[in-house]
Each structure stands twice: as structure tokens, then as C-alpha cells.
Amino acid sequence: MNNKTFDVVGIGSAIVDVIARCDDGFIAANGMDKGFMRLIDAGEAEALYAKMGPGVETSGGSVSNTCAGVASFGGRAAFIGKVAGDQLGGIFAHDIRSIGVHFATAASGDASPTGRCLILVTPEGERTMNTFLGAAAELTVQEIDPTIIAQSKVLYLEGYSFDPPLARAAFYEAARIAMDAGTMVAVSLSDPFCVERHRDAFLDFIGKHADIVFANERELLSLYETEDFEDACARIRASVKLAAVTRSAKGSRILHGDETVEVAAAPVAAVVDTTGAGDLYAAGFLFGYANGRDLAASGRLASLAAAEVISHIGPRPQMSLKLLAEEKA
């Protein structure tokens, strides 16, 4: 796999995050489930935004955050996803390219604006997400560039892509191309409610197409409809070659055949905003793994990247992860 151009190609929703602080009362009063992601339409987005406090805007999107993280480590990443030709689309395209990710998907000419995620951060740093997909839902099979996928060591997909029908078709097509090209397929379970909406599709996809699964504890428990973490681990271990399960401050567990690697969480002075924690964990892991590090070393890079991103507002690294990794090595 050393002759490939990219370490990781990601396909997912191209999203700009709008992040505001709030208290628990605001979450409850607006019908959100704290810590989860829900899809909203344009009207709901407008109504919620009108109620939110002042925001900070940054490029987001789960897979695109991961691609940005891989690039920040000095890895070679590409991203495929759809923005509109508006100001937010310009911001998304600028940010992902300027961090060094190859991004060539044409902006949509359609009526939908660039997708956005209204993120409410409660005082302890937990994020609750409200996503208006907009143009992100318009990614089609035609935009899945087979050359880029074939030229990547890993194809990284997000469970969120099961939601919009066009993106879902693109997701499957990309996985098919990857399998034909000897590109590993990695998938993130994304969100416990997303797992619940698409459990059968997830189970089928993991069994048939995935080489690597990223999940947090709640997502994994939801996938197997159990409250028993050890049971869930046993089942994912039996279903996929490699799984990395994150457990917030408890660190993460990597399952690979008979092997189990426990990885400690990296220290964080203060958790400011957990947005992007899972995405950056995946970035560190995939960067390490695609470049020949062993599971424990890949896991340490994953923890390091996650710790950086939860120490500030926003889902992408604010410092070079390459330099950070060198400092901590």
C-alpha cells in the first residue's frame, strides 16, 4: 500500500459549524437530546439560529474534520463532499484546501445553501448538534472519483451518509470501488441515533465491506442493542478486522483479531468543546496506521489529536498535529 498517492480519502458531508454556548435548560427547552446529532430542515435551522447566542463559525463535517486532521499530521488526504457556491461554501473549500487536503468536488449550483451544523456547547464542554445538510445532501455517485479512491490507502466513510439517499448511493459506490482497488474501507458509526435509524444497514455494511470501524461506546452499544460493553466488543471483534472504540476520558480500546490494545486518553487541561473529538481520534489513528505504525502507536496519535481538539472551540486542530506529535514523542 506504499505506492498510493493518499493516506486517506474521505467522503462525507461538507458542513460549516456554527458553535454557541448555552446551558442545559436551552437544550431541553428546544427539544434536543444532549450529546446527540439530529437532522433539521432549513426552517428549523433558521428558527433555532434565531434563538442561539453569538456563534463562532468554523469548517466542520465529521469526515472532513478527519481529513483535516490527517493533513495536520503531515499525512496525504483527499475529501469528496458537496458545498454550494455561497460564502459558507467558500469558507469550507478554503479551510480544507489550506490545511493541505485535496478537495476538487464542484460546488453545487442548486438552490440549497452550504450545509451547516448548529452546535450548542454546554458548560462542561459537551456538544449537541443540529444539522441542516443543505448542499451536502446532493453529493451523487457521479462525483465519486474512482482514481482518487484507488490511489488511497484508506477510504473513510461516515455513518451519517446513510441519511441522505443520494449520499448513501455514493457511499456504497465508493466502497465498491475501494474493494476492487485494494483500498481499505473504514467507517465511523457517527452517532447513536444514526445507528438506531440505520442499524440493519450498518450491520450489513460492517459485515460485508468494512475493514476498520470507529465507534464510541454509546454507538457500539446502540449497534448491538445491548448495555453490556464487553458483549458489544466481542461482537464487533467477530464482525470486522479492526475496531477502535472510544470511551471519552477512559481512553479507547482497539480490537484486532485476538489482540486487544487499551489506549489511555491524552491529558487535557480543560475540556472546552468536545466537537470533533471522535473525528480527530480517527485522524490520528488512520494517519498512524496508514503509515505503518503499530496499533498502540496509532492509538496514541489518535488520543493526542482528540485531546488537542477538545481543548478549544471548534472541530479542527488549531495547531500543527505534526509538531504536537513530535513534541510528545
Add this chain to the structure above:
Amino acid sequence: MNNKTFDVVGIGSAIVDVIARCDDGFIAANGMDKGFMRLIDAGEAEALYAKMGPGVETSGGSVSNTCAGVASFGGRAAFIGKVAGDQLGGIFAHDIRSIGVHFATAASGDASPTGRCLILVTPEGERTMNTFLGAAAELTVQEIDPTIIAQSKVLYLEGYSFDPPLARAAFYEAARIAMDAGTMVAVSLSDPFCVERHRDAFLDFIGKHADIVFANERELLSLYETEDFEDACARIRASVKLAAVTRSAKGSRILHGDETVEVAAAPVAAVVDTTGAGDLYAAGFLFGYANGRDLAASGRLASLAAAEVISHIGPRPQMSLKLLAEEKA
């Protein structure tokens, strides 16, 4: 002055900040003077943005930051300034209203997009600003609402308004209305280069119209073309009723007739981004002063607000200054 509706009405450029980190080499290679503000046109903005790293977007603009700060302290603030009817204009309007500032200036229907400031932050936290005014330059005299000015204790203006001719006319008209209505006039010198461009106009305005002047040390020295800080202080003391001169980590000095109050800088764990430091200093001071605090107490609120804003990326408070002031009281 207790019967007035607003503590502060501000008139200034409505701007969205785009903040990215860079090293000193980038500043030099792109012809910027570190720590200063320069005006750029649409083409220059596009070219510079293409070279910048990933950004964080937040509402900005010097006077609007101050108004947001006054509101965050629980004060009553209004802002007059021009955005376009685009996505960035929507972000600006949302953010200033949602923090509690009255903002009713109609969005421009013209071709210019909402103004933006491309801010490069070097590792020690210093910011260097490149402003494309866009719609912000189109504020006209017609949009200066005399009722709001008359109903405010303080009218707060920025030296930056001397640059665009229409805004400059609006600035003078607002000052005239304020003087007629018994509203105090406060002005910020904004930037040493801005002072240099408009020194005579500044000196004339301060002598004839201003009750309060905010300046940092470099701006004050530029105003009087001296390197002698004590000399510059003596001259501003003789020219205006009240002056507050900020000196970064050295704190600030308030000059009022024969009285001199030295205010210590509030402690900061780490200076992340100095954008907004002067704006939030003015917010704390004006909130305190308009609500009957003495000079020392007003200065302490000013230092507290400045310390909050330099501890994170972005020019507006990320926590309630009201709560912060209560905690530190």
C-alpha cells in the same frame, strides 16, 4: 443621564473576522506591518485569503465588539453599521442581536459584500489585520438615528471611520446630534497608522467634540508625533476631559483633569489572540462609567474584559462578562 435608554450607542464598521494563525515569515512575506491594521480591496482580500491557513470566523468590528462587550456586562447597547444581505451579514446581525445589542441598520442592497477583516495571529498572540470594508463603507448620514443617539448616555465612535468618506460624514453628524442631546462623545484612536493618516482630523475632533478618548500607547505617541509617553499623556490630558490609555501587560492609565489613575492588567493564563483587547477594554470602562462607577472601578472592569478576550481566539467575550465581574468582585 439616568433616564436614557442606552448606556452606549456605537457607530462603526460592521465586520466579520476571519482569524488564522501564521508565523512571522508570513507577515513579512505578505507586506504586512505586524500588529497594525491596513485597508485592502476585494481583489487583495481574495488573494490574501487564498494564501492564509484555515480560519475561524466570528463577528468583529472594533465598535461592534465594544457594544457586544457592554451587553455582555448586562449594559444596554445599540449599534449602527452596515452589512450586506449575504450570509456573512446574517452572521453579523445574528451575533450582535443575540448578545443583546439593539441593531436595526438595514442591510445594504448594493453589490459590495459584508466587510471582513483577515486577521493573522502570530505565535505570541499578536494580531495583524487586513480589512476589506465592503458594505461597511456604505453607511450614510441618513442611517444615523438621532433618537437612539439622544437616548444614549455615551456615543462611541472609532477612528477607523475617518477612512471611508460616507462613514466619516455619518461620524460627524452623529457627534453633532450627541452634543445637542447631552450625550457624551467617546472616540477610539483605533490604530497608529489610522492616526497617521488622519492626524489633523483626530486632533481637531478631540479638541472640539470628544469627551472621552481611548488610545493605546502607540496610537497616543503617533497622535502627538512624540516618543515621550509622559509628554503625550500631558497633551491628551490638556485636550480632553477624560482619556484612557492602554499599555498591554503594563495595564492602563486614566487621565481626568488633574487626576491620574493607574489600572493593573488583569491576569491571563496564556495570551492566545489579542484581537479585541482594546475594544473590550473600552466596553468595560464605558459600562462602568455610564453606570456611575468611579474611574478605578471602571478601569478594573475594562482590564477584566480585555483579559477575557485575549485568552481565546476571537474579538468578543466567550463567557458572560457580567458573571465574570461578579466572580472577581
